Amino acid sequence: MTENTQVKASSSASLKQQAVGFLKQFGFLLIIAAVFGFFSLYATNFLSSSNLLNIVEGSSILLILALGMTYIVALGGIDLSVGIAFDFGAAFAIVALKNYDLVWYLAVMVGVSGGLLVGLLNAFLVVKLSVSPFMATLGTFFIGSSVQRIFTNGGGPISHRGAPQEFRDLAVGKIAGIPSEIVIASVLLLVYFLFLEKSIFGKRIHAIGMQREAALVAGINVNRYLFWGFVIAGGTCAIGGIIGSANLRMFSPLAGYSYLLDAIAAVFIGASLSRNGRPSVSGTLIGVLFLGMIANGLNLMGLNFNTKDALEGVILVVVLMLAVYQQKSLGKS
Amino acid sequence: MVNELNTPSYLQMESISKAFPGVQALDNASLSVRAAEIHGLVGENGAGKSTIIKVLAGVYSPDEGSIVIDNIEQKNHSPASVHEAGVRFIHQELNLVPHFTVAESVFMGQEISSPVGLRKRQMRSRAEDFLQQSLQYQLSGKKLIRDLGVAERKLVQIARALIDNKAKVVVFDEPTGPLASNEVEQLFRAIRGLRERGIAIVYVSHYLGEITDLCDRVTVFRNGKTVSVLAGADAENSQTIIQQMVGRDITTLYPERRRVSEKFVLSCAGLSCQPYFQGVDLNVSAGEIVGIAGLVGSGREELIDVLYGLKKATAGTVELDGQALRVNKPHIAVKNGIVLVPRDRRNAGLVLDMTVADNINLASLDEVSTFKLERKGLGRKRATALADKLDIRPKNVNAVVRYLSGGNQQKVVLAKWLATGSRLFVMDEPTIGVDIGAKVEIYQLIADLASGSNAESDGAGVIISSSDPSELLGLCDRIIVLLRGEIIAVKAVDELTLDSLLALTTGGVVATAGALH
Numbered sequence: 001m002t003e004n005t006q007v008k009a010s011s012s013a014s015l016k017q018q019a020v021g022f023l024k025q026f027g028f029l030l031i032i033a034a035v036f037g038f039f040s041l042y043a044t045n046f047l048s049s050s051n052l053l054n055i056v057e058g059s060s061i062l063l064i065l066a067l068g069m070t071y072i073v074a075l076g077g078i079d080l081s082v083g084i085a086f087d088f089g090a091a092f093a094i095v096a097l098k099n100y101d102l103v104w105y106l107a108v109m110v111g112v113s114g115g116l117l118v119g120l121l122n123a124f125l126v127v128k129l130s131v132s133p134f135m136a137t138l139g140t141f142f143i144g145s146s147v148q149r150i151f152t153n154g155g156g157p158i159s160h161r162g163a164p165q166e167f168r169d170l171a172v173g174k175i176a177g178i179p180s181e182i183v184i185a186s187v188l189l190l191v192y193f194l195f196l197e198k199s200i201f202g203k204r205i206h207a208i209g210m211q212r213e214a215a216l217v218a219g220i221n222v223n224r225y226l227f228w229g230f231v232i233a234g235g236t237c238a239i240g241g242i243i244g245s246a247n248l249r250m251f252s253p254l255a256g257y258s259y260l261l262d263a264i265a266a267v268f269i270g271a272s273l274s275r276n277g278r279p280s281v282s283g284t285l286i287g288v289l290f291l292g293m294i295a296n297g298l299n300l301m302g303l304n305f306n307t308k309d310a311l312e313g314v315i316l317v318v319v320l321m322l323a324v325y326q327q328k329s330l331g332k333s
Numbered sequence: 334m335v336n337e338l339n340t341p342s343y344l345q346m347e348s349i350s351k352a353f354p355g356v357q358a359l360d361n362a363s364l365s366v367r368a369a370e371i372h373g374l375v376g377e378n379g380a381g382k383s384t385i386i387k388v389l390a391g392v393y394s395p396d397e398g399s400i401v402i403d404n405i406e407q408k409n410h411s412p413a414s415v416h417e418a419g420v421r422f423i424h425q426e427l428n429l430v431p432h433f434t435v436a437e438s439v440f441m442g443q444e445i446s447s448p449v450g451l452r453k454r455q456m457r458s459r460a461e462d463f464l465q466q467s468l469q470y471q472l473s474g475k476k477l478i479r480d481l482g483v484a485e486r487k488l489v490q491i492a493r494a495l496i497d498n499k500a501k502v503v504v505f506d507e508p509t510g511p512l513a514s515n516e517v518e519q520l521f522r523a524i525r526g527l528r529e530r531g532i533a534i535v536y537v538s539h540y541l542g543e544i545t546d547l548c549d550r551v552t553v554f555r556n557g558k559t560v561s562v563l564a565g566a567d568a569e570n571s572q573t574i575i576q577q578m579v580g581r582d583i584t585t586l587y588p589e590r591r592r593v594s595e596k597f598v599l600s601c602a603g604l605s606c607q608p609y610f611q612g613v614d615l616n617v618s619a620g621e622i623v624g625i626a627g628l629v630g631s632g633r634e635e636l637i638d639v640l641y642g643l644k645k646a647t648a649g650t651v652e653l654d655g656q657a658l659r660v661n662k663p664h665i666a667v668k669n670g671i672v673l674v675p676r677d678r679r680n681a682g683l684v685l686d687m688t689v690a691d692n693i694n695l696a697s698l699d700e701v702s703t704f705k706l707e708r709k710g711l712g713r714k715r716a717t718a719l720a721d722k723l724d725i726r727p728k729n730v731n732a733v734v735r736y737l738s739g740g741n742q743q744k745v746v747l748a749k750w751l752a753t754g755s756r757l758f759v760m761d762e763p764t765i766g767v768d769i770g771a772k773v774e775i776y777q778l779i780a781d782l783a784s785g786s787n788a789e790s791d792g793a794g795v796i797i798s799s800s801d802p803s804e805l806l807g808l809c810d811r812i813i814v815l816l817r818g819e820i821i822a823v824k825a826v827d828e829l830t831l832d833s834l835l836a837l838t839t840g841g842v843v844a845t846a847g848a849l850h
Binding site: 217 | 641643662663664666667668672673675677680681682683684685686687691695696698699701702705706707749
């Protein structure tokens with residue numbers, strides 16, 4: 001390509017890109033609308049306001065884990081241990097309440113530190129030992145799973161029926177009339193949005209994720225960003241775990257695992273929505289709500305819950321196909 | 334090889350036009366190449382060289398015009414039909430698998446096999462024979478690609494394209510980019526060998542010295558048009574070629590010298606990084622441009638890496654503005670005012686999928702933020718001011734850097750560091766892959782950096798590492814020469830000529846002086 005070509009081509013391409021980008025978003029919106037319409041017709045009560053609230057509330061914990069995942073994926077990595085951080089958050093909080101009689105807010109802090117610990121292990125492996133994020137977090141996943149089984153003598157739950165009401169309210173209470181889960185998730189959403197999309201830290205994080213070497217040469221302390229990325233993501237996921245444990249008043253080992261694939265799916269659905277294919281906080285939110293809608297709708301239809309994964313898989317493939325197809329048609333022009 | 338003037342053209346591209354949205358990339362351009370001829374194709378970035386090569390390759394279909402190869406008009410021009418017609422392309426990138434052997438690489442995708450498997454021995458001997466006979470280079474077919482030098486890899490790449498003996502036209506696209514000057518000669522021998530065999534060669538390069546050395550005729554492109562086809566003495570005169578390329582005279586390629594201050598910006602003593610280099614003493618004054626010359630493997634690249642904290646020094650001290658400093662990470666270098674324009678611009682210099690503005694602001698984000706939140710408008714304004722100053726095209730800081738030309742990309746790298754107000758600029762091959770017009774601008778910029786923005790400030794120190802000796806001689810105040818990891822000469826440019834610098838770099842002079850171990 002020649003300079004002039006590119007100059008002009010890029011300015012006219014940006015128009016075209018906008019058009020294609022719009023189409024791409026529009027295409028996905030069509031899918032959302034189709035699924036939404038389908039459930040509205042065939043799932044009784046799907047459209048009721050209480051059910052829509054259910055969807056949002058039911059998506060809160062997944063959103064929290066997906067935010068942590070978004071951070072790591074933006075850095076160019078992946079975190080397979082979000083579920084472990086979730087479990088450690090739940091375990092630390094429940095044990096702090098049950099065995100040490102801590103006040104609820106101290107228990108919450110202990111829970112968060114459980115997730116930070118998981119993040120620290122990841123950070124140590126990735127930054128100090130230069131293990132790839134995939135392998136490091138897979139290692140943490142195995143270690144963390146095993147530790148939970150050993151601690152619970154093979155995986156029995158630790159329940160604490162006498163958990164204080166304030167702790168329970170983290171999951172079932174209301175703040176200003178809004179379910180507290182939604183409030184907590186929204187606050188985290190806002191914080192992550194400002195941090196990853198609006199702050200100069202976020203710009204550096206995206207630069208590292210796009211081209212690590214260029215970020216390094218531009219004077220960004222890449223290792224520090226990676227280190228804190230894993231630690232903060234661990235802490236964030238632990239908050240999800242704490243809410244989960246507050247809801248059931250118990251810690252059930254390995255419960256966090258069920259969120260792992262949904263969190264990855266949500267982040268990549270979100271990334272495929274953006275024009276440059278980058279993960280983003282807003283994209284992740286859409287991905288999470290979309291997955292929540294499918295789970296809820298299928299549930300209402302009384303379908304076998306197991307079909308949910310299959311349908312989710314099909315939709316995921318369709319969305320990604322759409323993204324690839326549109327990117328190709330963009331590349332050709 | 335002397336061609337008779339009326340020899341018919343083997344490859345003939347006539348009146349080719351190709352428009353992209355908003356731009357006429359090729360406008361009635363033509364290119365004709367004879368058999369047994371090395372035909373140079375030159376032009377500034379944006380002149381249409383790459384486009385016509387892609388038209389020839391069948392990647393783009395031309396809006397108008399005809400392509401005739403060996404008297405056969407190419408209808409339904411496609412990459413497959415072009416290959417069938419015997420046209421081969423040696424791309425700039427190497428595209429070889431590091432853990433394959435030479436023979437495996439040469440025959441990749443065109444393996445010779447028997448019903449029971451691959452004929453490895455036959456492939457090996459054919460690969461070796463081809464390299465020996467056609468490319469004048471002896472290389473074992475069993476060697477692994479990762480153990481080869483860049484020039485050897487280039488030869489393997491050529492062998493791979495030509496091993497089927499059906500090549501009639503070979504297009505070389507910037508083949509010497511990563512090569513050191515002695516390796517270039519090796520490649521030239523191979524290319525001349527191909528000419529002996531009657532192959533028509535199209536040679537695209539930014540290095541005019543290569544064009545004048547190698548090519549029999551030269552086609553010059555400007556703004557999508559063929560402006561001239563030079564032959565004979567004209568094709569050997571780089572001034573003539575430059576004039577045709579830019580459409581005006583470039584009288585001075587290099588800027589004037591500046592006043593150099595007495596104060597050292599950088600001062601290294603006994604700097605070592607085993608096993609690459611040792612005992613390097615290096616001083617750079619404010620306002621001074623110091624050149625580093627040396628072959629690939631002389632420790633030149635590693636010295637740059639150590640200065641910037643990409644590699645750790647094993648011994649020695651570094652002082653910046655008189656303060657001792659340990660630079661073991663790039664962010665420490667940047668914080669202290671040492672910045673790098675890296676040789677690998679596309680991987681290390683820029684985040685290609687970010688915009689011009691984001692790249693320019695990336696190293697000084699604190700200055701475009703309030704409470705750590707980015708102020709996009711302010712960032713754009715600041716980037717626009719710098720982009721205007723450096724004349725970065727397109728004049729749109731929201732353009733994605735990936736789609737800029739090499740020269741403009743390099744200006745973005747420079748703008749990023751200008752925004753930080755740094756003390757020492759380390760530049761590794763600052764004009765690699767940059768066309769002549771942008772080169773002149775970049776040279777001027779480097780000189781401006783060194784002389785400082787105003788009269789009372791001292792200006793920055795500049796270190797330039799380059800494999801282009803004339804660039805070093807034209808731009809620098811002083812040149813240090815590295816050979817096998819040691820400084821063998823430190824000379825003011827007035828004491829050097831092109832020949833003496835080349836001799837020093839290759840160890841010639843020192844060898845006769847008996848100082849070579």
